[in-house]
Amino acid sequence: MAEFVMVILGGLKFGAVYALAAIGIVVIHKATRTVNFAHGGLVMLGAFATYVLVVDWKWPYWTAYLVVPLLIGALAAGLELSILRPLRRADLFTVVLGTIFLGTALSEAFRLAYNTELLAVPAAISGAPIFIDIGEDAAIVTLEQIWVTGGALAVGLAGLFLFRYSTLGRSMRAMASNIRGAQLCGYSVERVYATAWFTGGALAGLAGVFAAPSRGVSPELAVSIIASAFVAAVIGGFDSLAGALIGGLLLGVVETLSAAYVSSAAKSAISFVLLFLVLLWRPEGLFPEAKRRHV
């Protein structure tokens, strides 16, 4: 029983990071109708920036939480400005091709800059683990686990509220549903696109900061994160921030469960199986945004 609880908690920790990355994908998609396959690259660069700050420059860990999101957000906005702007009028097909190779370019740039297999980042918080008594056994929970799960979820929820209730969120939703109409109402395309990418990038950067201690930094991180974040977003219906949040947590738990009780191969396969099943039976996701109503 205690083992089971620990597996679930461990899953929630990974899931919270997936959720954060997935929310970034959804924010960008909601506001700009761009499916960002380069998102995994952004998360990886976030983890990499954390490494540089914390290990190379020996800054205190908390600075990473402030600096990295700003940095990756700015990078994402810059990519939108320089590379995706010319593609704005192109169809989704072309944009998807563009972002796939953008992601490759990002992880390649990292690989060339730091020619190592894996960079290790120390834990953000250390301290005595907490023991929770369950029956005869005790579940061990590390502070790191609590911090990552709680922190990532808090950021995710903040993003959710921001998108739903702020003017900025409204402008993004307006832009997504009718770009011309939104322009006529005085929303600036440039500003909304730039903010959406900045927000998405900042979330990716944060996901990277949270993921860095447990996952390390490697080019493979980009691929594994993008796959998981996509699965989370698809489970959530791709256009729902809350859905992406829940989808991420669900995926994290399912992955660790299958790793613990089936095999490590099952862990890598399960997310794909999940994605496949959701796409096949509920392409609108398990938590579709507001059902369409017929008048």
Place this chain on the structure above:
Amino acid sequence: MSDARRPLAILSPLLAPLALFLWGWAAGDYWRFVLTLVATSTVIGAALTMLVGFARCISLATGAMMGIGAYCSTLLILHAGLPFPVAVVASALAGGVGGLLLAIPAVRFKSHNLAMVTLVFQAVVIILVREMKSVTGGAEGLNVAPPVIFGQTISSDLVYLGMAACFCALALLPISVLLSGPYGRNLRALATNEVAARAFGIRIERYLMAAFTVSSAAIAMAGALAAPRFRIIDPDSFGLHTSIVMLAYPVIGGMTSIWGGILGGGLMRLLPELLRPIADYIELILAAIVILTVMFFRGGLTEIGERLCPRRTAPLAAAPDAPAERATTLPAPRPPSHAHAGDALVATNIVKRYGALAAVDDVTLAIRAGTLHGIMGPNGAGKTTFFNAVTGFIAPDAGRVVLFGQEAKPGRVEDRIALGITRTFQHVAIFPGLTCRDNVIAGLGRNGVRQSFRRSLDRALWSAAARDEHEAASWALAAVGLRSLAETRADQLSLGNQRRLEIARAIVSRPRLILLDEPVSGVSHGEVEQIVTLLRRLNVELGATMLIVEHNIGFLTALCDRISVMASGRIIADGLPAEVVARKEVRQVYFGEIEDAA
């Protein structure tokens, strides 16, 4: 015309393996080794041109398909002792099966979701290879023995290159035939306009399944050919990374002809060899090239090439916006065979509801064969919905449609063309990337996948059937006055000419009933008169019944024999044009006139 050269153009991709072989002959062993891999890359590029360029399906499963081919042939040689060429063919079949398995779920999706499904396939194949250690050797990989043919072990790099070139030629030929024939054209048609494609009998899912199957078979064959050159095959060589690198082939080369994939594949495989000193940067360079291509030269290398040396066949005289020549009366190649008495269309009690709104509310309408029948009515009257119910685009909630005495089941749109029914669209629905002639040929029907395969072969051989299609298209284009623009791309036409092109596509199959949805909306006043003349003439010459939905009352009264007026989903008046327009309730509904004595 380029007609006489067409078979040669279809054979031209075979120059690629030939050139590679000749180069290898002149070069040393190391280059022979490299060129073998280049040859397999040209096949992969060509296969991806079909899937990514023509069908616009982003596939991230290329590596997996290659892996299926490589492992399949290696294991068959190892365990079943098959001769190498047989194993290569068998692995192509295995790849085809793999492609079909992937396509069955994948073709339901578009763009990024489709890409994700292919990613799932890729990941699962690699996991399987890694886990089935006893068969595949797991992550450590599998040793590939040198190929054996007729008991002879092939150790010479040149002989191997020659054999690989032969196999590549064998794979390129069918791809070339398919892509330059009706199959390839229909793929491009459905990628640009699904609705119109379906209206002319192109069944999208089947086409995409065929594209996945054929391209996967070719990719698996390339994998089987490359395997002995790798010496050891392991799951990492066929990972997602490989898929992404290969996805670059058609993008960089150009996605509108087989040469794009061949050039892209060949050059991108050569690039790492040419840039050896900076080999570390090769993938960054590759990604950068793709991003630049997507940003600035979306046509890829082939388009750049065409721009540098424009093709001679471009019709110089016909500036795309030149007014079309007067539609000429041509003797119809076949006499109108549908001189048909009775009713062309009987729609009884058609009802279509959207939630609480009855868009079509119990409409009964009979149209006599050979007549021109107009339907008018204000916006939201239910005209287009009725139209869609008749053409099978939507299934009505109630009512039946009888076409020429035959009950039309509310089944697939794709089957209506076989009943002799064609349509045009309110918003012009041509296939923009195709020439006018190819747009019209798509309207001939016979667009089932297998039929299109056979027609592609006909086209390659320039047989009588293909010449007939060519002539029929010429006839239809001449009938609407677009003869001189036959080889122009459809998206370069003016709106009025695009509407004519739609009419040409609708008449080329000599239908019994043509449904025209707002054929003159957005067309200039002068052209409206020309279209009236054109439609009247087609009605007489073809004996085709026409049902026309329009807002333009002047156009309808000038053209039609009878007019029905719809409002709020019901037919409120029906009769001769002048009489109907004069009716009080029609004027009230349509022009908003208020009765004086209120």
